[in-house]
Amino acid sequence: MRLVIAEDAALLREGLSLILTNAGHRVRAVADADGLLAAVAAEAPDAVITDIRMPPDFRDEGLHAALRLRRDLPGLPILVLSQYVEHTYAAELVSLGGGVGYLLKDKVGDIPEFLAALDRVAAGGTVVDPDVVRRFLEFRRMRAPLERLTPRERDVLALIAEGRSNSTIARGLRVTDAAIAKHVNNILSKLDLPPDTDGHRRVLAVLAYLQHDHDGF
Amino acid sequence: METTSGPPGAARDGTADRRTLAGDPLRFLASPLPWRALGFLLTGWLVALMWTVATLALLLVPALGLVLLLGGVPLAAVERRRLRWVDPAPAPSPHAPPVRPGPWGWAGTRFRERATWRELGYALCFALALAWADALVGLLVPCVLYLLGFPLLTVALPEFQPDRLFGLIPAAHPEAFLATALGLALLPFALYLVTAYALWRVRLTRFVLLGGEAGADRRVRELSLSRExxxxxxxxxxxxxxxxxxxxxxxxxxxxxxxxxxxxxxxxxxxxxxxxxxxxxxxxxxxxxxxxxxxxxxxHPQVLTNRGLAPAVAELADRCPVPVDVAIHLPDRPPEPVEAAAWFITAEALTNAAKHSGATRAWIRCHRQGPSLLLEIGDDGTGGADPARGTGLLGLADRVSVLHGRIEFDSPAGGPTLLRAELPCDW
The missing domain is CATH 1.20.5 (Single alpha-helices involved in coiled-coils or other helix-helix interfaces)
Structure with a gap:
C-alpha cells in the first residue's frame, strides 16, 4: 500500500516508517497536519496514519485533518494513533463510517497485530482500541450485557457497526425501514443508552459491539 | 456547607476591569456593561439635582442647619447602590450601627464617624462637578446615536431640516446615510471610552465612599488577589x-x-x-x-481543552459506575477557568456518588443562568456526606470562591445529595 504517516515525534516517525517499509508498504512520513494534507494531495495514498496532537498548537490538529480528509476524499482509510483513552475522539472517528481506526500508541509495539489492524482499516473495517472500549464499558457492561439482545438485534447491530444506514440495513435484511428503526430503539435501550444520553448513541452501541466482537489484542 | 465569594469592597474591581475591557471586543460590545455604564453616567445629574434642591429646601429652616452636615449620608447610600450597575461587587456601607436607639442616637454616631465627613465632601464634589462631568461624557453616546439615526430623523420630522450635519453631510438622501456609516464606525469607540471612564469613576466612588481601604480591607484584597x-x-x-x-x-x-x-x-x-x-x-x-x-x-483532560465542557462531562458520566443523566445546554464555551472548575466539581461529585452513597441514579444539569453558569449534580443515594471530612469538596469550594462563585452542598442523612454551583462568567 501507499501510506502517508503524520507524527511529530521523530523517534516514532522513523520507527513506524521502518516497520511499515519492511512490511512492504511505500511510506511518506510528515511531521504536522499541514504536511499531512499536502502529502495526501500529492501522493493519493491508499491509507493514512496520523497522530492527534501535532504542531503548531499541539491540540487535536491530526483529528481535524483526518475529518477534513474524509470530507474531501470520502472513504479514504484513516488510522489514528493516540495517547488519549477518551472515547470522544474515537466516537467522532467511528461516526465517519467504515475505514477508520483509533489505536492507542502502545499498540504499535505488537507489530503483527498493528499491521493487521491497518489492513482491516484499509479494507473498510472499523477498529477501535480495545482499551478505549473496555475503559468505556467497564461499568456499563454490568448494567447492560450484550447478551440481552435477540439474535436479530445482534445482526442489525453488526450491520450498524459496518457503518450502514437504517435503510441500507432494511434492504439487506429485506424488511421495512420501520422494523429496523424499532430494532435500533430496542438495541439502544437494552444497552442502557436512553435518548437523553449525551452524544452519539449509535456510535456507543457500535463500541459495545466491537468490544464484544474482537476482544483482545 | 455554603461558601460565598465575599470579596470585600474593591477587592474585585481590578479583575472586573481587566476581564471586560481587555477581553474579546465583540463579547464586550454585546455585553450589557457599556449600557450599564451609560446608565450610570446619564442618571447621576438627576441625583445631584434632587440632592441640591433638597439641601436648599432644608436651608430655609434655620434649625435644620446641623442636619445639613449629615446630607452626605443619604446621597452616599444612593451612590453605593448606583455604582453596582457598573461593578456588581458588593459595596457595603462603612457606617457602624448606632450605639443608642432613636434619631438622636443615630445622629450622634454618625457625627463621630470619619465616613460621614468623607461622604459630605463627596456629595459636594458630586453635586457641583462630578455628576455634570459624568453626564457630559455620557452624552457622547447619544451624539453618536444621533448620527446613526440622522437620515431617519430627516424623514420622520419634516420640520426638522438642517441643511447639513456639521456643515459636512447633506440632509438629502442618500448622502445622509454617510452619517449612519460614521455613527456605526464611532459607536464602538464611544462605548469603550464611556465604559472606561465609568469604571474609573466607580473606583473613585468606591475609594471615597467605602472608607478608602482600611488596613484589614487592603490585606483581604491583597490576599484574595494573591489567591487568584x-x-x-x-x-x-x-x-x-x-x-x-x-x-x-x-x-x-x-x-x-x-x-x-x-x-x-x-x-x-x-x-x-x-x-x-x-x-x-x-x-x-x-x-x-x-x-x-x-x-x-x-x-488535565484533553477533551475539556479541545472540545469543551459537554463532551468532557459526558466522558466522566460514562465512566461512572452509577448511571448518570446528563443535560448540558450552553450556548457558548465559558471561560477556561470556569470550564475547569465545573469539570473538577463534576468529577468530585460523581466520585462521591459512586463511592459512598449507594446511589442507583445520578444526574447532572448545567446551563447558563443570567451571567452565570449553573451546575447541579444530584444522586438518589443515602446522603450523609460531610464536606468537613474530605479535602475534595473543600478544595472545590476554594476554587469556586476564587472565581467569585458559590457552591452549596446538601447531603442530609438518608439522602438525597444535591450539589449546586454558580460560577459567574463574562459571557
Missing part, C-alpha cells in the same frame, strides 16, 4: 506538566515499546529465556505507559 494568582499559576503548572509528560515521557515510552516490538520479532527464533525476558520487558513498558496515560488524564 496562585490558582492561575496552579492551572498553568498543570497544563505544563501535562504537556511535558505527553511530549517527553509518553513519547519515549512509546518509542521503547516500538523498539521492544521489533526485538520480539527479531527474537522469534531465539532461545526461550531470551524471548521470555523481552516479552516481560515489553509487557512492563506497556503497563507503565497505560498508567502514565491515566495520570495525564487526571491532571
Amino acid at each position: 494568582r496562585i490558582m492561575d499559576a496552579m492551572d498553568a503548572q498543570r497544563l505544563r506538566i501535562e504537556r511535558d509528560l505527553h511530549d517527553g515521557a509518553q513519547q519515549r515510552l512509546t518509542g521503547l515499546i516500538l523498539s521492544l516490538g521489533v526485538a520480539r520479532l527479531e527474537l522469534a527464533e531465539a532461545p526461550e529465556p531470551a524471548r521470555i525476558a523481552v516479552d516481560e520487558a515489553y509487557r512492563q513498558a506497556r503497563t507503565a505507559l497505560s498508567e502514565l496515560r491515566e495520570l495525564v488524564h487526571g491532571i
